[in-house]
Amino acid sequence: MAAALNLNCKPYKFQFPHSKSASSRGPKFAGIRCLATASPFKSYTITLLPGDGIGPEVVSIAKNALLRVSSIEGFELKFKEMPMGGAALDLTGVPLPEDTLSAAKDSDAVLLGAIGGYKWDNNEKHLKPETGLLQLREGLKVFANLRPATVLPQLVDASTLKKEVAEGVDLMVVRELTGGIYFGKPRGLSTNEFGEECGFNTEVYAAHEIDRIARVAFETARRRRGKLCSVDKANVLEASMLWRRRVEKLASEYPDVELSHMYVDNAAMQLVRNPKQFDTIVTNNIFGDILSDEASMITGSIGMLPSASLGESGPGLFEPIHGSAPDIAGQDKANPLATVLSAGMLLKYGLGEEKAAQRLDSAVLDTLNRGFRTGDIYSAGLVRYFLISFL
DSSP, X not given: OOOBOOTTSOOOSOOSSOOOOOBTTBOOBTTBOOSOOOOSSOEEEEEEEEESTTHHHHHHHHHHHHHHHHHHHTOEEEEEEOOOTHHHXXXXXXXXXXXXXXXXXXXXXXEEEEOOOGGGTTSOGGGSHHHHHHHHHHHHTEEEEEEXXXXXXXXXXXXXXXXXXXXXOEEEXXXXXXXXXXXXXXXXXXXXXXXXXXXXOOOOOOHHHHHHHHHHHHHHHHHTTSEEEEEEOTTTOHHHHHHHHHHXXXXXXXXXXXXXXXXXXXXXXXXXXXXXXXXXXXEOHHHHHHHHHHHHXXXXXXXXXXXXXXXXXXXXXXXXXXXXXXXXXXXXOOOOHHHHHHHHHIIIIISOOHHHHHHHHHHHHHHHHTTEEOGGGOOTTSEEOSSOBOO
């Protein structure tokens, strides 16, 4: 059974993240460019990277929604669909072809579905789909990853946490995206003095990398509820010691933001113990990867969470935080809402089209209000359906 997304409904004031009204040039954050340049007749180019597994399914849904909302709001969208991940490996032999990266760089925003799958799990590292994603982030120079986790009233019963714990949760994870252990050198495989095989990676951050993500986090917190928690492991890791020192130094520039610090192991525990204590969290690449996935389950399903990756210039990268789910690919079982909400973030942060973003978010809420659910967020008494029809 399919539910039609009502994009004609009035915009609902539901935003990811909560922010002040945008000016005519759109939202601004310290150190990042959030939108394309406006023109009298607005036309934008979007690069679509459907990827693998359920990626093509959910990207198709989001594309239809974007076309509909752009028509209503009076601007034009042009799409370029390019291969990436496992699909690109099968087609070209590499996970991120040069043509794909060039198309992404030349566009106003990039919408990614999902990458990876069992088929490529045993590939060498440089031939894994995930390597293409790291290369894309590095190529676009998108260092700030915004990952909201909001428990919608319609889905509070889908959370595995008690209702009184999950109800009202609204937090934002600001994750550093292009540094840390995923990119640090030296790295590799070797043999130690005992002839035993070893693997090693390096967690490294320069001061400027910490400062720029911290500024984005402070600005984000300022536009939300004014609370910022910096997560590190400063009791053990030298990279975290520097992280904490740089964040504390910047705090004097944001006297209206309440800064706290938390070790990552405690933060992981507190997210399930009392998630409402958090407003904005800033952390490094690997901790942000883990904590944002944990936070997603507070909302009931990883299939509900969008993300935006932004840089100092050039297009942003917008993607759901879920994986490619190859076990359900092609069966019309995938939840497309994380990708649709990522498209909403694309409209807001990538193009500065605030009204269109609100309309898209409102339509998602309207669909949920009418009781339609995919299997991952289904509960008794509601209408179970698979992919939403946006046409």
